Amino acid sequence: MGIHLIKMPDIGEGIAEVELVEWHVQPGDTVVEDQVLADVMTDKATVQVPSPVNGTVESLGGKVGEVMAVGSALIRLQVEGAGNMAAASAKPARQPEAAPAVATHSDQAQAVAAVQPAHAAEAKPHAPTDKPGAAPRASASSGTTVVPAAARVQGEKPLASPAVRKRAWDLGIELQYVPATGSGGQITHHDLDGYLARGAKGTTAGSHIAAYAPREDEQQVAVIGLRRKIAEKMQESKRRIPHFTYVEEVDVTELEALRQRLNAQWGAERGKLTILPLLARAMVLALRDFPQINARYDDEAGVVTRYGAVHLGIAAQTESGLMVPVLRHAETLDLWACSAEIARLAEAARTGRAVRDELSGSTITLTSLGALGGVVSTPVINHPEVAIVGVNRMVERPVILGGAVVARKMMNLSSSFDHRVVDGMHAAEFIQKIRGYLECPAMLFVE
Structure with missing residues (x-):
């Protein structure tokens, strides 16, 4: 096995840096050639970055919302064979010459695409590793019963897209109590459906939590993209x-x-x-x-x-x-x-x-x-x-x-x-x- 380093591609038009607006993969995911790895933004155009090889994601080079320079390390993949990092194996990882530039698909880099809708991340859910203290999870779309999970630990915020958060708000559902089956531990619309199907915190199926109950929740939304x-x-x-x-x-x-x-x-x-x-x-x-x-x-x-x-x-x-x-x-x-x-x-x-x-x-x-x-x-x-x-x-x-x-x-x-x-x-x-x-x-x- 070797390491293949993918750098932030040159989008063209003299752009020196771009903003990372969305990851489509996480460490441990298997990717195939031409699969979209990330969305990056320049001005008002969002560009999808594809994978040039098959492999497994070892690490990500930045966080969503981070502004990254063109040519900086975007993602590291474990691949069959030597990979493009073989020549640099004996050198410190920080030396820039250790990572030769990787040819990218120029036609893909020039293609403009919208930021993926809220449901896009749910199209191919992964079963995340359960956190300590959480109950077993099962996909709501599989037809099996979703076992209620214990409340998340203090300070741990549930992950969900804006669309899922809005729907949960409209339904009166506290996301803190909803088991997650989406990629990276995200709560999906299917999770909300399963939560409603079994009754929220013991109430009848589909009923709202008390509409006038006091709320202490807060939500911080990063201004990105x-x-x-x-x-x-x-x-x-x-x-x-x-x-x-x-x-x-x-x-x-x-x-x-x-x-x-x-x-x-x-x-x-x-x-x-x-x-x-x-x-x-x-x-x-x-x-x-x-x-x-x-x-x-x-x-x-x-x-x-x-x-x-x-x-x-x-x-x-x-x-x-x-x-x-x-x-x-x-x-x-x-x-x-x-x-x-x-x-x-x-x-x-x-x-x-x-x-x-x-x-x-x-x-x-x-x-x-x-x-x-x-x-x-x-x-x-x-x-x-x-x-x-x-x-x-x-x-x-x-x-x-x-x-x-x-x-x-x-x-x-x-x-x-x-x-x-x-x-x-x-x-x-x-x-x-x-x-x-x-x-x-x-x-x-x-x-």
């Missing part, structure tokens, strides 16, 4: 940009009627339209008169770059966190082409297939919380842009129109601007311009 990138981005934006927010009320009754009419006539053939393509078109037209808002500000160089092309960032919420795929050259797209591209980008972001070029280079951003849009919001500018337009919830309410009280569909636009570059008057005029297009949607098609 995409969540860390989002936190750093938002902190940098708020630290460097003096934001101001302008809110305007818009009557979108006619716009909504047009959208429904277009969908009724063309929806089956061209696809259903949401309000976003109409908003995108209104922004494209309004930016013709306000080029200083379609810009990026390099505050270190003291240079504002104004763009003729509208590369519209579309803020999208994913299971991994907020991402901003970019609708490139929005000025060239009609409503249906714009709608199709927005849908494609949103799906790519949600599934982790968005490539780096699709997540960078925006010149202005459009953000919407959809039905959860609230009345007013204060969106944070996507640095180094100078403006972001936020869409709030559409509601029907009474409005005085022509001396009569009528029902109208109303919606607020809550938009933020960089006060170093955009004056308050220009920001208000820009939003009023958008409002004019939305309240008289025929103007969207008049050149």
